[in-house]
Amino acid sequence: MLFVFGHQNPDTDAIASALVYASYLTRTGTPALAYRIGEMNFETPFVLQAAGIEAPPRLPELAEGTAVALVDHNETGQSVSNLAQLNVTHVVDHHKLGDLQTNTPAMLRFEPVGSCGTILLRLYREANLSVEPLEAQLMLSAILSDTLHFRSPTTTEADREAVEFLASVAGIDDVASYAMQMFAAKSDLGDTPAEQILAMDYKEFTFGEGDDAQRWGLGVTETTNPGYVLGRQDELLAAMRRLKDKEGLAGVMLSVVDILEEHNETLVASEQEAAVVLGAFGVQTEASRASLGGMISRKKQLVPALEAYFEQQG
Amino acid sequence: MLFVFGHQNPDTDAIASALVYASYLTRTGTPALAYRIGEMNFETPFVLQAAGIEAPPRLPELAEGTAVALVDHNETGQSVSNLAQLNVTHVVDHHKLGDLQTNTPAMLRFEPVGSCGTILLRLYREANLSVEPLEAQLMLSAILSDTLHFRSPTTTEADREAVEFLASVAGIDDVASYAMQMFAAKSDLGDTPAEQILAMDYKEFTFGEGDDAQRWGLGVTETTNPGYVLGRQDELLAAMRRLKDKEGLAGVMLSVVDILEEHNETLVASEQEAAVVLGAFGVQTEASRASLGGMISRKKQLVPALEAYFEQQG
Structure with a gap:
């Protein structure tokens, strides 16, 4: 079997x-x-x-x-x-x-x-x-x-x-x-704890090679109601920072993807991620949030852009 | 294109x-x-x-x-x-x-x-x-x-x-x-140099893991005329030993497979390979040659047996 x-x-x-x-x-x-x-x-x-x-x-x-x-x-x-x-x-x-x-x-x-x-x-x-x-x-x-x-x-x-x-x-x-x-x-997340929202569609990736390799955690929340998720930004950021510390990750981001508007608002755990977002996407982070526009696919858009960025750095 | x-x-x-x-x-x-x-x-x-x-x-x-x-x-x-x-x-x-x-x-x-x-x-x-x-x-x-x-x-x-x-x-x-x-x-090898006979269907494999990992070279000569190949055993063994030194391999073997009789006579480069052949196949090597019987597939028989042997050793 x-x-x-x-x-x-x-x-x-x-x-x-x-x-x-x-x-x-x-x-x-x-x-x-x-x-x-x-x-x-x-x-x-x-x-x-x-x-x-x-x-x-x-x-x-x-x-x-x-x-x-x-x-x-x-x-x-x-x-x-x-x-x-x-x-x-x-x-x-x-x-x-x-x-x-x-x-x-x-x-x-x-x-x-x-x-x-x-x-x-x-x-x-x-x-x-x-x-x-x-x-x-x-x-x-x-x-x-x-x-x-x-x-x-x-x-x-x-x-x-x-x-x-x-x-x-x-x-x-x-x-x-x-x-x-x-x-x-x-999208009906109700009173789901922030940890669980972050974990729901979360994957880890290694960027860079050899000694420069970094492990990142990238969460995505696809929703028809982005206001609800972004309204809990502080809770989510706290959960992201806890995860980052606990797992010893180099970066943690959570992309809140508005399915209907095809728009990505990404939360970043710290200034470190903000610097990478600026380098990889040319987007300034404000108040821990970066507007990544139509970059709504982790597989086809976010990860390749991050890979290209870290390859250039390496 | x-x-x-x-x-x-x-x-x-x-x-x-x-x-x-x-x-x-x-x-x-x-x-x-x-x-x-x-x-x-x-x-x-x-x-x-x-x-x-x-x-x-x-x-x-x-x-x-x-x-x-x-x-x-x-x-x-x-x-x-x-x-x-x-x-x-x-x-x-x-x-x-x-x-x-x-x-x-x-x-x-x-x-x-x-x-x-x-x-x-x-x-x-x-x-x-x-x-x-x-x-x-x-x-x-x-x-x-x-x-x-x-x-x-x-x-x-x-x-x-x-x-x-x-x-x-x-x-x-x-x-x-x-x-x-x-x-x-x-099978019509004519006066093909021994190096070329060895190289014709030759693949390298890594056995064992981490610090114990060993790189081996395994050649196969499938022929309807095994006597011709085995008649050039000394030349072939010399070529195998040169290859082993040059590439820094842990082992080199050449299996002469009689296609019609479905029989494998394997040449081994040294005592080291003979010890592995004894451990992996339970077959004694004599005059640098081991009769591996019906083990005629490198992919399905020889490599899995060697992998299992090195895994046990590891």
Whole structure:
């Protein structure tokens, strides 16, 4: 039995793609089950409820050598902590290839598209496997979530085409309205502690090489209600500074992305991050906040700009 | 324009798959050309001549950031020396995932099958692209070469099915006879210097971790005429020892694989390698030669056994 899971701080793509890939593998002869390796954000429970299914369970402790399939990630730092002891036999991902290595030849499927859901739909088509309405709704949700309903610059023609097909199979006539409900659910943070808001879509990256290498933490909060998040700026900054100290990070930033206006207001933990933001983006930070405009994709815009900046410095 | 190439010391899979993948990419809208990054063995010119085409040219020096596609390898040590400065946008491979990283999300296609040719045929089918007779003959040759016409334990059902289909498209009625001609061409070493025989299908591997890590060089000579190669044992051992000194390797071995008898006679450079062979395979070395029986696949048998041995030692 193959254990399928997405990254830490799972988003809808990580959860939905684990469920769909497990279903695909099982239906094509490799029994598999979906798991998660962290708490879900507020969007994913809405998606699961709309689809009428339970959340995948937490991944149990796995014995050395257990066969696992990764979706939506491949950096070991974003995966389960004992990944090096496990046997990665399958990976479906749309991120750049990081530090993963496999013990034996594996089944890897990486494509530069907006969501793992889009790659999974290709797998169904290649296998001439019918897409069930539940599978379609999950893949659809994954793509809408990761591409912010095509607003993200990571969006490709394949994502648009997949959504059109999947919506018809899932019986969702008004895709825009469904996407808005997803984003509203994600934005309904209520009295969520600042630590949890920061952790919800948070990834660490190493910039620079060798002795100059620096570990940064980059959080993103995608919301239809940026005023609510930015209204809690002081709490969030305090949480960012605590995290930075605790983890010994060189920098911590939290980008508050207004999904509808496609605008990024980024909070920075200190003057150090402000200097990097000025160098990498040419933007002045005021009162711990920098307006990064349309730079709304961490993967395609923020991280490449930071990488280029640190490469120049190195 | 995308530059497509296989590994150093290219075998028929590395050359034929580069040619076919370049053709596939070009026909599906990404103009690409095939190259090679080393001298071919004696099998590949026979294959190219049978197909009526020229060998791909040597890869020129590529400027930083040039887009490249890798076939049949992914370890940076087996690729072009300045790979880290290039932009890897595509990889098709059937080896385990090694130390490759990409700068941006890329198109990666890895499957645990006997040859890259088998994966390429899948790509044609998925794209509903007709397979031209020339492309079929090249993919067929790649699979026959890498699987030793299904004798290698790396062979999968997908390889067998692909060969049956490709032979019919290529118009090759007697596959066994064609494969024998390939293997005979490969075995016709004439007065090839011992260094060149050793280099022809040679790969380096790192065993163990951290301070205990050791770099080994493992050559394979697949032949229908093992007596000829083993008859030059003294010359070959001298070449192995020179290579070991020059490259500062911890070990050098050359496996002479009798394709027809599926038998491996391995030459070892010194007592050090003999001790490892005893530990890893339980086989005593006599007069610098160890009979490793049916262990004829470096990828699936020799390297995993050596890895397991060094892991136990570590």
